Amino acid sequence: MAIINFFSIIWIRRKLFFSVFSAALIAGLFVSILTPKVYEVAMLAEVRSDTIGPFSTFVPWTIMQTLESGSLNSKIIAKAGIGVTGRLPKLRAKVLHNTQLVKLYTFVPASEIETAVNALLAAYEVIRDGFPAQSDAHSRKVSEMLQAANRLNESKKNIDLNMPGGRLPPGTETLSRELSDWVRGLSEMLSEYSELLQEPRTRYALGVNMVSPPEAETTPIGASPAQTFAAFVLLGFFAGCAVALWAEDRADIDKDGKGRS
Amino acid sequence: MLGPLPREGLMPVDDRKGVDFSSFLLLVNLGITAAIIACFLIKGPNDYVNIRSFYLSLAFSAQNFCFLFAVRRRPDPFVLLMVIHALFFYELRVATLLWSPFSIVFVRNLFSAADLNFAILFVMAANCAIFLGVNLFPDHGLRPLQVREKLSVRLGVPVMLFAFGVLFNLSSVATAVIRGYASIVFNYEYVLLFALVIYALYYDSLVRRQRILIVCMAVFFVIFRTAIGSRSAILTLFFYIVCVWFSVRGRFMLAKKTYLALVAAVPIALVLFLAASFVRAPIKGLQFQELLDRLGLLDMSAEIMASRLQYGGVVNVAHYFKSVIDSGLTPGFNLFDAPKAANAVSAIYTAMPGISLQIVRDNYNSDMMTLYGEACALLGPLAGWAGILIAAFLFQKIYRSCVFADTFKTVVSRTVILVIFHTYFLGSFGIDWFIVDFIRSAAPFIALFYLFSRYVRRTLVRV
Numbered sequence: 259m260a261i262i263n264f265f266s267i268i269w270i271r272r273k274l275f276f277s278v279f280s281a282a283l284i285a286g287l288f289v290s291i292l293t294p295k296v297y298e299v300a301m302l303a304e305v306r307s308d309t310i311g312p313f314s315t316f317v318p319w320t321i322m323q324t325l326e327s328g329s330l331n332s333k334i335i336a337k338a339g340i341g342v343t344g345r346l347p348k349l350r351a352k353v354l355h356n357t358q359l360v361k362l363y364t365f366v367p368a369s370e371i372e373t374a375v376n377a378l379l380a381a382y383e384v385i386r387d388g389f390p391a392q393s394d395a396h397s398r399k400v401s402e403m404l405q406a407a408n409r410l411n412e413s414k415k416n417i418d419l420n421m422p423g424g425r426l427p428p429g430t431e432t433l434s435r436e437l438s439d440w441v442r443g444l445s446e447m448l449s450e451y452s453e454l455l456q457e458p459r460t461r462y463a464l465g466v467n468m469v470s471p472p473e474a475e476t477t478p479i480g481a482s483p484a485q486t487f488a489a490f491v492l493l494g495f496f497a498g499c500a501v502a503l504w505a506e507d508r509a510d511i512d513k514d515g516k517g518r519s
Numbered sequence: 520m521l522g523p524l525p526r527e528g529l530m531p532v533d534d535r536k537g538v539d540f541s542s543f544l545l546l547v548n549l550g551i552t553a554a555i556i557a558c559f560l561i562k563g564p565n566d567y568v569n570i571r572s573f574y575l576s577l578a579f580s581a582q583n584f585c586f587l588f589a590v591r592r593r594p595d596p597f598v599l600l601m602v603i604h605a606l607f608f609y610e611l612r613v614a615t616l617l618w619s620p621f622s623i624v625f626v627r628n629l630f631s632a633a634d635l636n637f638a639i640l641f642v643m644a645a646n647c648a649i650f651l652g653v654n655l656f657p658d659h660g661l662r663p664l665q666v667r668e669k670l671s672v673r674l675g676v677p678v679m680l681f682a683f684g685v686l687f688n689l690s691s692v693a694t695a696v697i698r699g700y701a702s703i704v705f706n707y708e709y710v711l712l713f714a715l716v717i718y719a720l721y722y723d724s725l726v727r728r729q730r731i732l733i734v735c736m737a738v739f740f741v742i743f744r745t746a747i748g749s750r751s752a753i754l755t756l757f758f759y760i761v762c763v764w765f766s767v768r769g770r771f772m773l774a775k776k777t778y779l780a781l782v783a784a785v786p787i788a789l790v791l792f793l794a795a796s797f798v799r800a801p802i803k804g805l806q807f808q809e810l811l812d813r814l815g816l817l818d819m820s821a822e823i824m825a826s827r828l829q830y831g832g833v834v835n836v837a838h839y840f841k842s843v844i845d846s847g848l849t850p851g852f853n854l855f856d857a858p859k860a861a862n863a864v865s866a867i868y869t870a871m872p873g874i875s876l877q878i879v880r881d882n883y884n885s886d887m888m889t890l891y892g893e894a895c896a897l898l899g900p901l902a903g904w905a906g907i908l909i910a911a912f913l914f915q916k917i918y919r920s921c922v923f924a925d926t927f928k929t930v931v932s933r934t935v936i937l938v939i940f941h942t943y944f945l946g947s948f949g950i951d952w953f954i955v956d957f958i959r960s961a962a963p964f965i966a967l968f969y970l971f972s973r974y975v976r977r978t979l980v981r982v
Contacts, residue, residue, distance in 0.1 A: 260593060261654040289574075296570070348563040355626035365564055479632075480564070481571030489574035492643070496581035503588035 271502035278498040286490025293486065295478035299347075299374040300363035302469040303382060307392065317464045318360045321385055322351040325362065330384050338380035340373060347374050349381055359469065371474045378472035390463040400460055403451045410444050537772030540761075541591040543781075544602060548587065551611050552580040558617035565620035568613060569632040575639045576613040582643055583610065586650060594770035596937050597653040597914060600761065601646055604945045608816035609642055615811045622811075624818040627868035628826045638821030641900060642891050645907045652911025656919065663769045664926050670724040672717060674732060676974055680967075681710040681736055685743055703959050711740050712759055712938065713971050716930050719767040721975075741791070750795040750813060753788045762937035766930045816889050816946070823892030826868070833863040833874065834888070834896040839951040845876065847955035860949040861885045890947045897950075914940050927972050935964075
């Protein structure tokens with residue numbers, strides 16, 4: 259059977275196999291002993307924008323990407339009071355599916371939980387202060403503009419339906435001037451509306467509420483020492499097999515006296 | 520011994536000029552491993568990939584190295600197909616999940632890094648089972664079957680059938696019902712598969728324009744499939760070529776230049792994928808995340824495994840039996856009102872009230888379960904592992920038993936075994952899906968099988 263041949267190669271190259279396997283075991287032992295227990299510190303924030311829509315996930319995604327890009331790190335460090343010797347943990351964010359809830363989280367060892375809590379609080383404040391705040395007056399203006407634009411759109415549909423080809427019925431020429439003025443008014447309003455939409459306080463104005471404050475999990479997450487060691491056993495076994503097969507391959511090529519691709 | 524036996528017996532002398540595909544995959548595996556390490560160091564762990572996932576994915580990578588070295592010494596189509604899947608759809612997904620921790624599959628139900636770790640472990644164990652299953656045979660290698668003598672090869676009927684198949688798939692030509700039946704009778708994918716077999720088997724006998732014609736069929740297949748919204752056309756063609764090549768040559772070797780072309784084809788495949796996604800849903804625009812979701816068979820396996828108790832309502836033998844009766848054996852009427860499991864899964868995770876054929880028709884969606892997800896959900900982890908081992912053994916047994924006096928028949932039947940292994944086994948949509956497809960396709964396929972074996976290659980050229 260082919261599988262017996264496979265194992266016979268491993269047996270022939272057993273020294274190589276066991277040296278790789280042992281190296282992986284030793285590495286696994288060190289990693290599982292030396293790796294500190296890691297805890298998740300997480301907080302939940304609600305991010306919403308009335309101007310974009312109460313159910314839009316655009317703003318939470320913007321927050322998530324901004325935080326993960328690291329561009330706010332210097333501000334967060336300053337706000338959290340992390341000194342020169344301190345280290346800002348890698349902050350992550352996740353938008354909970356189909357909601358406006360953003361989970362801000364990080365994984366740290368027990369000794370860094372306090373720093374992580376401060377960093378998350380600081381991140382929350384930096385986001386709240388860094389983006390334009392929602393203003394009721396501005397939101398109302400955008401909302402009114404949006405309604406006006408919708409009404410104009412409806413009117414345009416009616417005109418298109420009632421005047422095929424844009425021609426006025428005979429005897430209604432006096433209406434033409436009035437209509438022209440009206441259309442000019444419309445285009446000015448639409449242009450103002452589109453400018454309003456481009457403003458940062460329309461696109462990015464948001465309200466952030468803290469749903470739950472930063473808190474560390476009581477049980478460590480990630481791999482237990484036994485699990486880590488088991489993963490290294492697997493790694494060592496397959497790496498040992500791969501190296502043994504590779505060595506046999508090289509030996510065959512040398513024996514043949516010619517290269518094989 | 521693995522070493523001395525196969526090299527002389529397996530390949531024709533001229534094939535030594537090429538580079539074995541497994542050597543290329545060794546480099547790919549190295550690249551993916553480096554990507555996983557880099558992504559972990561740069562991005563750190565997240566909700567779906569923790570430090571244990573990282574260690575396990577390194578072990579998974581070592582396993583793939585091991586299989587690749589083994590398959591380089593003793594070429595085996597099943598192991599090679601399995602490793603291709605493992606590299607591009609499972610191992611690479613760990614890197615992309617580290618880079619962008621979002622998956623449309625993981626939000627269906629509760630999912631954590633522990634679930635992903637279990638999935639990686641099960642995939643590793645299952646791949647060992649496949650490796651073991653296909654290697655429980657005497658080590659006499661697979662001989663190349665390429666026909667070297669000059670023959671006269673005819674391509675008129677295959678080209679005509681391919682054209683009919685494409686034509687009947689156009690919505691402007693036929694109604695949905697006619698298209699459904701026509702796609703069974705004039706299945707242009709089968710015809711393309713036969714054409715590729717002809718190309719590889721009778722390469723020396725084909726005249727230049729015949730070779731160009733078959734290449735044109737392949738290119739047209741990719742363009743047509745993409746145009747109708749299929750996102751895996753180029754990938755399907757690639758796997759067909761691997762299967763055909765292995766059946767004919769006994770191993771998959773390519774020239775160095777071809778590997779460069781393959782690497783260059785990756786961006787083309789990405790563009791085609793995005794284009795096909797756009798054809799499907801123009802309103803959504805081009806979304807790169809969709810590509811990551813589609814490549815992530817790991818996501819589908821892991822999610823099915825993690826929520827296997829929920830999906831147990833449709834992933835079970837009784838439901839398979841009912842869905843096969845309704846979808847494959849009762850034309851025009853239904854006995855159990857049971858949709859295929861892959862169609863019913865979405866009704867479970869979207870919490871639809873009841874599962875019926877009507878609900879599936881109204882909200883059509885098919886979810887790939889993959890071999891690993893289905894085995895774990897259907898039989899449980901241990902029995903699932905044993906089931907995979909037995910299935911892999913049977914695939915190899917049948918593959919090696921496919922020997923006919925006519926080389927064409929041998930190659931076609933072996934190619935079909937490999938295509939089934941890749942399409943219905945590794946990328947499983949459920950056993951019921953396979954049985955229904957088998958029932959529908961068996962008769963037309965056998966007809967084509969005998970038609971082509973008699974028609975394509977005849978008279979010896981007298982020089």
